Amino acid sequence: MEIQKFAQKFIIYNPKKDAILVNKYLTSKYLPVKLINKFCLPGGQVAFGMSPLDSALQEVQEETGVKIKPWEILNCWSWTYKKDEDDKQICAIARIGLYVSGQIKPPKEQMETTLSRARWIKIKDLDVERFVFDEIPALKMFLSKYF
Numbered sequence: 688m689e690i691q692k693f694a695q696k697f698i699i700y701n702p703k704k705d706a707i708l709v710n711k712y713l714t715s716k717y718l719p720v721k722l723i724n725k726f727c728l729p730g731g732q733v734a735f736g737m738s739p740l741d742s743a744l745q746e747v748q749e750e751t752g753v754k755i756k757p758w759e760i761l762n763c764w765s766w767t768y769k770k771d772e773d774d775k776q777i778c779a780i781a782r783i784g785l786y787v788s789g790q791i792k793p794p795k796e797q798m799e800t801t802l803s804r805a806r807w808i809k810i811k812d813l814d815v816e817r818f819v820f821d822e823i824p825a826l827k828m829f830l831s832k833y834f
Contacts, residue, residue, distance in 0.1 A: 690775045695743035696730035696822060697784035698829050699755050706807040708751055708786070710794065712819070714801040717768050722800065726818045728781060728825075729805060747784065751805040752792030755784035762825035781825030810834055 699708040710729055715722040731746035733739045740757060747755055765778040794802045815826045 688773045690770070690773050692732045692775070692777050693739060694730060694732045694777050694779040695739060695746075696728035696779060696781045696825070697743070697747055697755060697757070698728055698761070698781065698825065699747070699751070699753065699784045699786055700829075701786035701807065704807050704809070705811075706809045707813065708753065708791075708805050709808055709818075710750060710805050711803040712800055713803055716799045717770055722819060726808075727802075728818075728822050732777065748789070749795040750802060751789075751794070753789035753805075754787045756787050758783040758785055761828045764821050764824070766821060779821070781822060783829065 700706075701708070708729060709726045711726050712722040712724065729747045729750045730743055731750070733742040734745070737745070744755065744757070747753065760780050760782040763778070763780045765776055767774060767776045769775070791805050791807075793804050810830070813826070813830070815823050815830070818826060
């Protein structure tokens with residue numbers, strides 16, 4: 688069976704810290720070579736029955752503990768992989784999210800991946816090459832446009 692899903696990822700920017708909030712993949716059931724030990728942007732797939740925005744904001748809060756204000760869309764991409772007997776495609780967008788409130792907490796347990804506790808990385812210390820390669824173009828766009 689072919690399954691198609693939609694996802695949103697956020698470059699969560701905190702102007703007071705001059706930093707973005709990131710996670711890191713610790714495990715991945717279906718894409719270990721691509722994901723393990725790579726930094727990633729918070730977000731995830733749209734939950735059935737929810738609006739894309741509400742689902743994305745919920746994912747961010749579950750992964751990080753923070754609330755954000757969604758802002759500009761920077762990039763879109765897709766990837767495919769085999770999930771058991773199914774072919775799965777994810778179409779994703781990356782957008783900026785401005786930090787509003789909240790304290791970082793451990794992520795909610797997930798079924799296909801394990802994430803580290805989110806952390807702030809200062810813009811001056813950001814090494815985009817340490818991120819999942821699909822997210823690098825959005826990070827480069829963000830940096831070139833705003834820094």
